Amino acid sequence: MLLKIFLLLYFSTIVLTESNPEEKQGVIYPNRCEVCKILAIELQDRLAETGKSSDVLEIGYSLDDVKPKKRTEYRTSELRLIESLDNICERILEYNLHKERGDSTRFAKGMPQTFKALHGLVDKGVKVELGIPYELWDKPPVEVAELRRQCEVLLEDHEETIEDWYYKHQDTQLIDYLCEQRVLKPDEKKCLKEVLDTKGDKGKIDDNSPKIKQKEDL
Template identity: 65%
Template sequence: MLPITHRQVSSSVKSTVYCQDWSSVMSTKIIKMFSRVICLYLLFTTQISCHDNTEIKSEEDVGVKYANRCEVCKILATELQGRLEETGKVHDVIEIGYSLDDVQPKKKTKYQKSELRLIESIEGVCDKILEYNIHKERQDSTRFAKGMSQTFKTLHGLVDKGVKVDLGIPLELWDKPSAEITHMKTQCESLLEENEMAVEDWYWNHQGEIDLKKHLCTKHALKGTDDSCLSEELSSSKGERGKADKSEL
């Protein structure tokens, strides 16, 4: 048997170490690849995020429930009807049209039946939605209403009594429009733009004959879809509708 030299031993050791290192690297890569496959499987089958291991939540889970199309149309019709009732009290006679000189008289018409009244009533009508609040103690479309909700009345009462209430937001932001309200304003603007001709048709041809809510929502914006929210109203006996959501507090 030939004697093994020092150089041969050193080379053998290096080869062994290299193989072990390569094996370790490959094992690590395989483990990482396998982990990614598992993560993708979990992501698509259980809706679990592999990045932070938190569940993907719905709007209701995080306390936000945006208005549906019926609720948006209902409030738009209510506010536009209110604006038209206000402008309808004006009995002025206005001049319309134009002339190249001051000799020819301009045509006169009643403001109540003018295009100007319609334009002024529509302008900024969706801004009125920012006056609304979320009343989470109600479950139907009446949760969108003006005035402070019963929940926030209670919370403000506690603060006035010196109780420390932590909602995760500064006190001065409590009464600011919520995410649902600001989003509804955008929804309102889109719905109004889509159904502008329906509003004009009602104004010129059906005003006083059919309710704006029915004409705009049932016959046009919500045609063929659920319009049950249009008939939802607050109970006159208690001023509230729906069961209180105790979990909100």
Template identity: 60%
Template sequence: MILVMKSFILLLLIAKSLSNTSEDGVKYANKCEVCKILAIELEGRLLETGKTSEYLELGYSIDQPKKKKEYKKSELRLVESLDGLCERILQYNIHKERTDSTRFAKGMSQTFQTLHGLVNKGVKVELGIPYELWDKPSVEITNMKTQCEDLLETYESDIEEWYFNDQTNSLLNYLCEDRALKNSDVSCLNDAPTKGDTRRLKQEL
């Protein structure tokens, strides 16, 4: 009986965390959150591709030696880093137990970890969606991916300018604070990741 009551109370708390101010419980990412995730993912991707010390051979002339260019400073590296960048957002989940921009993070949310734990213990949990869809990207995540693609298209030239000329400045400042979000709310840029998110990011990089 005690276990049933605890499970019931836990489900009520989870239901509250899954609720939102909107009628359908969906709160889409704002422009600040989208730009923040885009910047974090691109800088992370550049860290991945920047580990090599390879050189590219450029030029097609038979009579002249081919020019060599460091891959880390090449246009090819930028193109490869941007390719599929917004697809990486589909690795994120919505963490509705959080209220700031860290609600968008990789890894299973605490809420769904709890729900899966209840199911594994034999507790019947009804969320209004099939169990096999619990871990699929939510509508908030797929919407953020679309917003990322739009933002990337709009500010592609600014990203190129930053990549070739101003990487000493963080992309969060250069792209988000100084351009995409100029004269807009930039408060989400100051939201610190949780310890788990920080540790996971270091492992991924």
């Protein structure tokens, strides 16, 4: 027996489309707080990945190769910052939209619980109809694409602030130095304190989530 699962209303908001925002029913675009928070997290994580290197760079050049070259540690170098910033907003495309969460933790890496369940049904031979091709199920949703776009804008607008933090204030968390103290207005900072409640987020879908309808395929 095959089951047809109709989630058109819910999943039509997940797929990237070329329609106007007003036509994307149920889409909640990322706010400024969410954008800054995720940029800060991704950049700090990227710097943590490269900060363990003990390499020493030799900077400078002379024709006679007699003058000593300036030596600097890679972990405090401009090169490390440039490499860390390179394509940093592209990392946001690794995020998914977890619609079962009602705050900024809706943007997170990993497959949403609803899609895990649907992929599990497909693996069992269940026919699942979402109104979109199966190969598009895991494409970045429109909210994540917009998150990436706004990340690029914010990075361009505050690149000097990030450089100042990198060279002079790394004893302060980037999310505080950039988002809390410089980018966000007082009424925009709520999401900075929001963290994923791992005890209460074990695949549970809240009451506002769409209902799954099933019917037999005779």
